[in-house]
Every structure is written in structure tokens, then in C-alpha cells.
Amino acid sequence: MGRGLCLYEEVLVREDCWPLSRGGERGYGDFRFSYGPSAGGLLESVGVDLLTSGELVKELTVDPGFKEREVKVKGKSLEDALLLVERINVPFSFSHSLAFSTAVEEAVDLEPPRGLKFSRIVALELERIRNHLFVIARLTEAASLGVPSYHLYYLVEEVNRVIDARCGHRYFVGSGGPLKMECNFADLRLGKVEEEFKEIFSGLQETRIFVDRLQDNGRLIETEWVTGPAARASGLKLDARKEWDSLPYSDLGFQVQVGEEGDALGRFIVRGEEVLESLRLISSASREAQGGSGEVPSSGEGEGLGRVESPSGDLAYYLRLNRGSVEEVALLPPSLLNLISFSLSMRGNVFTDFQFNWESFGIWISEVGVKFA
Amino acid sequence: MRRVWFIRGLRKGVLTERENRVFNWSTSLEGSGEVKCPTDAIRNGWDSSKCIFCRRCYPSYKPTGDFRIAQVRRSESTFKRSFHLYPIDVGSCGGCNHELKLISSPQYDLTRFGIFFTNTPRHADAILVMGVVSPRMREALLRAYEAMPEPKLVIALGTCAASGRLFGDPVERYIGVDVMVPGCPPNPLTILDALIKAKGGKGV
Numbered sequence: 054m055g056r057g058l059c060l061y062e063e064v065l066v067r068e069d070c071w072p073l074s075r076g077g078e079r080g081y082g083d084f085r086f087s088y089g090p091s092a093g094g095l096l097e098s099v100g101v102d103l104l105t106s107g108e109l110v111k112e113l114t115v116d117p118g119f120k121e122r123e124v125k126v127k128g129k130s131l132e133d134a135l136l137l138v139e140r141i142n143v144p145f146s147f148s149h150s151l152a153f154s155t156a157v158e159e160a161v162d163l164e165p166p167r168g169l170k171f172s173r174i175v176a177l178e179l180e181r182i183r184n185h186l187f188v189i190a191r192l193t194e195a196a197s198l199g200v201p202s203y204h205l206y207y208l209v210e211e212v213n214r215v216i217d218a219r220c221g222h223r224y225f226v227g228s229g230g231p232l233k234m235e236c237n238f239a240d241l242r243l244g245k246v247e248e249e250f251k252e253i254f255s256g257l258q259e260t261r262i263f264v265d266r267l268q269d270n271g272r273l274i275e276t277e278w279v280t281g282p283a284a285r286a287s288g289l290k291l292d293a294r295k296e297w298d299s300l301p302y303s304d305l306g307f308q309v310q311v312g313e314e315g316d317a318l319g320r321f322i323v324r325g326e327e328v329l330e331s332l333r334l335i336s337s338a339s340r341e342a343q344g345g346s347g348e349v350p351s352s353g354e355g356e357g358l359g360r361v362e363s364p365s366g367d368l369a370y371y372l373r374l375n376r377g378s379v380e381e382v383a384l385l386p387p388s389l390l391n392l393i394s395f396s397l398s399m400r401g402n403v404f405t406d407f408q409f410n411w412e413s414f415g416i417w418i419s420e421v422g423v424k425f426a
Numbered sequence: 427m428r429r430v431w432f433i434r435g436l437r438k439g440v441l442t443e444r445e446n447r448v449f450n451w452s453t454s455l456e457g458s459g460e461v462k463c464p465t466d467a468i469r470n471g472w473d474s475s476k477c478i479f480c481r482r483c484y485p486s487y488k489p490t491g492d493f494r495i496a497q498v499r500r501s502e503s504t505f506k507r508s509f510h511l512y513p514i515d516v517g518s519c520g521g522c523n524h525e526l527k528l529i530s531s532p533q534y535d536l537t538r539f540g541i542f543f544t545n546t547p548r549h550a551d552a553i554l555v556m557g558v559v560s561p562r563m564r565e566a567l568l569r570a571y572e573a574m575p576e577p578k579l580v581i582a583l584g585t586c587a588a589s590g591r592l593f594g595d596p597v598e599r600y601i602g603v604d605v606m607v608p609g610c611p612p613n614p615l616t617i618l619d620a621l622i623k624a625k626g627g628k629g630v
Contacts, residue, residue: 090562090563090566091514091515091563091566091570092545093544093545093546094545096515096520096523096527097515097518097520097523098514098515098516098563098566118562119560119562119563119566120515120516120517120518120557120560120562120563121517121560121561121562122517122557122558122560122593122594123593123594124593133464136464136478136480136592137592137593140478140519140521140592140593140610141519142519142520143519143520143521143524143611144520144521144524146521187524187527198431199435200431200432200434200435201431203435203530203531203532204434204435204438204532206527206528206530206531206532207441207531207532207533209528209531210528210531210533210534210614213528214447214449217449217450221450221451221481222451222452222479222481223449223452223525223613224521224524224611226451226479226480226610227451227479227480227481252434256431256434260431417520418520419518419519419520420520422517422560
């Protein structure tokens with residue numbers, strides 16, 4: 054955050070990165086209310102500042118800088134830099150590792166084998182499934198729906214175990230890298246997860262007390278700052294899996310899941326449908342997936358951009374290499390865009406909408422509070 | 427379905443597991459030989475609190491499958507029947523937060539051991555710290571610790587909190603740590619085992 058090298062889609066600008074606050078006029082009877090950085094109900098530490106006259110939220114500002122970490126990658130070898138990059142946001146570890154690796158491959162002009170690309174698709178979709186299950190579990194937990202929330206956490210753990218069994222680590226750490234994929238996805242079947250999830254997903258859509266908490270909650274009017282499932286739930290057909298051809302999604306007949314409502318309910322439904330689409334993609338991609346480990350020139354030079362559709366949206370790394378070391382790096386994390394959208398979508402809502410709306414965006418502060426050094 | 431969530435719950439039966447699963451790359455390491463360890467965890471043996479389980483030492487060092495790797499310096503048997511935890515993220519990558527959440531999943535079910543989460547340090551028996559201590563979370567950490575009633579325990583969850591290593595300052599630099607739970611991130615069984623031992627039990 055703050056003045057630095059900012060990556061906006063495919064443009065690099067040196068300035069104050071992304072406006073997280075647009076101010077807010079304080080009227081008669083209004084007061085400011087601070088929530089966080091450490092508070093019950095939040096999974097991570099984050100500061101929230103509300104302008105309110107009582108129950109109604111007039112303005113909301115999020116400060117993701119409380120847990121900011123310095124990530125010292127500059128001057129490091131690719132191997133050492135990757136060690137840090139895959140720990141920027143461990144729930145999206147594979148997405149970060151893949152975007153970084155793709156940037157490296159572009160910088161030194163390397164083309165991964167086709168089987169390895171399918172292996173990357175399987176890993177990326179497993180990460181997406183786990184994340185969406187987790188987000189929906191958090192939503193049901195906020196609504197005090199014990200049975201679906203515990204059954205969803207059960208499925209999250211089952212997916213973690215599949216990842217561990219296939220890749221040696223529950224969060225893919227150490228499994229990927231430039232031209233590298235140390236996972237075995239042969240005969241991967243997730244039929245039980247699919248069957249259980251379908252039952253829970255359809256049940257939740259029929260559960261009035263759940264739907265009521267999400268419907269019209271956090272409706273996005275301005276869709277300038279949004280990505281991932283939150284964008285797709287607002288009718289925007291934005292998906293790096295379609296727009297970026299580094300992975301052969303088009304060979305698998307991938308369909309972008311789009312909704313129209315733009316509220317928390319829409320985001321929940323898009324996530325649910327994406328789980329089913331990801332399961333279908335995995336069953337096709339795993340047939341052609343192959344692991345592997347190729348050589349990356351130790352003195353490579355150049356610059357590259359890597360982009361992937363992480364579970365929360367468009368994630369990109371810009372990288373400049375000098376004699377095999379990282380000279381410059383910039384990150385566009387999806388959670389940053391979604392934080393801005395979340396703040397805007399809270400205007401006009403009430404306090405009790407907060408948790409449902411927050412969880413529906415699937416924001417991870419850990420990937421926003423990062424300063425490269 | 428809308429009328430029958432509780433029936434679904436009953437129909438699924440007990441999902442909590444009696445057998446412990448093994449997750450290789452977050453269990454103790456054994457081996458020998460010269461290795462290039464990026465965090466100095468391997469130097470005259472293996473130091474669990476520094477290990478990020480990056481696998482660079484493989485195959486000289488291999489995981490044993492033993493998840494009971496927490497270091498319990500002090501336990502408090504007062505909390506044997508009821509142990510309330512206040513988690514605080516002072517600069518984590520989200521991995522520890524994710525794994526901590528999963529000890530509530532039916533496979534592990536922390537409540538069967540009398541362990542619960544609380545939303546305020548005023549009601550907490552232990553503060554569970556995740557991540558390296560970032561400059562702006564230092565005050566929040568110290569204030570949460572001060573707000574807790576005696577007796578109280580400090581648990582450092584994950585390699586960042588335990589030793590800092592890749593990203594910055596460990597918790598120990600600011601408050602004394604009673605229990606260290608190594609792992610990057612620690613798996614749910616390691617966490618559960620540490621929590622049971624912290625309240626004077628024998629572990630999982």
C-alpha cells in the first residue's frame with residue numbers, strides 16, 4: 054500500500070496505489086464507529102471505520118494495513134523468491150505461485166509442456182473449490198446454520214486431504230514453480246464432494262432465513278472496482294481463464310458462470326456454480342495432467358507478466374529479472390479491488406448486514422497488506 | 427431440504443474421527459547430511475520452531491508422520507474442563523487462520539475436548555497468536571494480552587509466530603510464550619494436540 058509501483062491490469066504506475074477511501078460527509082447526528090483490527094468474527098486483522106447515524110451505514114472505510122508484512126524478494130534468486138511468494142496468502146498459495154511462475158516463464162521465454170499446464174489447471178481448480186466451500190461455510194456460520202456450516206467445513210477438510218495426498222502439502226506449498234509441478238493427479242475423483250455439495254447448495258437456496266440475510270445485501274451499483282465471483286455476480290463476464298491463454302481452459306469447454314443480481318446472494322450462487330464447474334474441469338483436465346520439473350536458466354533476464362484467475366479474481370505479478378535474480382516485482386491482488394467494492398457496497402446497508410456482505414466477497418487481507426522490498 | 431437440516435445432520439451420523447490422519451509435510455523431520463536450509467532449521471539437528479517445511483532438505487531429511495511436535499513450556503490444569511481461546515492475527519499469511527478454523531470441522535471437533543473460541547480477550551484463558559508481529563499490530567497484541575484475566579497462557583501458532591523466520595519478528599520478542607506450535611501452517615492435529623497439552627492433558 055502507499056506510494057510504490059502499482060500494477061493496474063496491464064499498466065505499471067508509480068503512485069499511491071488504489072483509493073480505499075472516498076471520504077464521507079458528516080451530517081447532523083452522524084458519528085464514526087471503529088471496528089477492529091482484532092475483533093471476534095473476523096478471520097484476519099483489519100480496521101473498519103464506519104460513518105453512521107445509528108443502524109444505517111453511510112460510509113465505510115477499510116484499513117488493510119494493520120498486518121502489513123515486508124516481503125523481501127528483490128535481489129533474491131527465483132527459488133528463494135518463490136519461497137516468499139507462495140506464503141503471501143497461503144489459502145491462495147498455488148495462485149500466487151502460478152502467477153509468479155508464469156511471469157518468470159514469460160520473462161525468460163519458456164513454454165511449459167502441455168501436460169504440466171493441465172496439472173496446473175487441476176491445482177488451480179482444487180484451490181478454487183476449497184476457497185468457495187470455505188466462503189459458503191463462513192456465510193452459513195454467520196446465519197447460525199450449524200448443520201450446513203459444519204458439513205461444509207467437513208468438505209473443506211476433505212479437499213485439503215486430497216491436495217495433501219496428491220501434492221504432499223495441504224496448501225500446495227513447494228508443489229509448483231517455473232516449469233515445475235510436483236503433484237500426481239492421475240485418477241483423481243471427487244464424486245463424494247460433488248454429491249454432498251450439490252445437496253447442501255440446493256438446500257441453502259431453499260432456506261429462507263439464509264436467503265433473506267443475503268438478498269439485497271451489499272448490492273454493487275458501481276462495478277468499476279471489482280473482480281472474480283463478485284464481478285461475475287454483477288453480470289460482468291470477466292474471467293482470466295477466458296481472457297488469458299497461458300492455460301488451455303478453452304480445450305476443456307470452460308463456461309464462465311455469470312449472475313445478474315450483484316448482491317451477496319448473487320455472489321453465493323455464482324460461487325456454488327463455480328464449484329460445480331471446477332469439479333467438471335478437474336475430471337477432464339486430470340486425464341491429461343502430468344507433473345514435471347524443467348530447467349530455468351540461472352542467469353535469465355527480461356520482464357514478464359503472469360496472470361491467473363485466483364478464487365477471488367484476477368491475480369497478476371509483474372516481474373523484472375536481472376541475471377536470474379528478482380530486480381523488480383509488483384502484485385495486483387484481487388482482494389484489493391474487492392475491498393474497494395465491499396466498502397462501496399456497504400453504503401445504505403445496516404450493521405447486521407456487515408458479516409454476510411464481508412464474507413460474500415471472499416477477501417484475504419494477507420495478500421493486500423504486502424510491501425515488497 | 428429447508429425443513430430438514432437437523433434431519434440431515436442426524437442422518438450423516440458422527441463424522442468425528444477416532445483415527446488420526448497423517449499429513450507428511452507438517453510432521454517432524456528426521457535425517458542426516460548437509461542441506462541448504464533457508465531458515466537454519468537444520469543445523470546440529472532439526473529445530474521445529476524454525477522449520478517452514480519447504481522440502482528443500484528432501485531426501486536427506488524426511489517427514490516421520492509424527493504430528494506431536496508442539497513445545498509446551500507451561501501448561502495450566504485449571505483449564506482442564508473449559509479452555510477458551512482468543513485468536514489474534516498479528517501478521518499472518520492466512521494459512522494458520524485457515525487451519526485453526528478447521529479444528530472446528532467435524533473430523534476434529536475441538537469442543538469434545540472442552541476447547542472453545544471466545545470473541546474477547548476478557549473471557550480468554552489463552553491468547554493464540556498467528557503471524558509475525560507487524561508494527562501496527564504490536565499495540566493490539568499487548569492490549570489484548572493485558573485485558574486477559576489471570577491465569578493465562580500465550581500460544582504461538584505457526585513458524586512465523588514461533589520464530590519469525592521469513593517475514594519478521596516472533597511473538598517472544600514482545601510477550602513470553604508458553605506453547606509453540608510449529609508448522610507452516612501447522613495441521614489441525616498438531617494444533618489440537620498442543621491445545622490439549624496446554625490445558626494439562628495428554629494430547630490427541
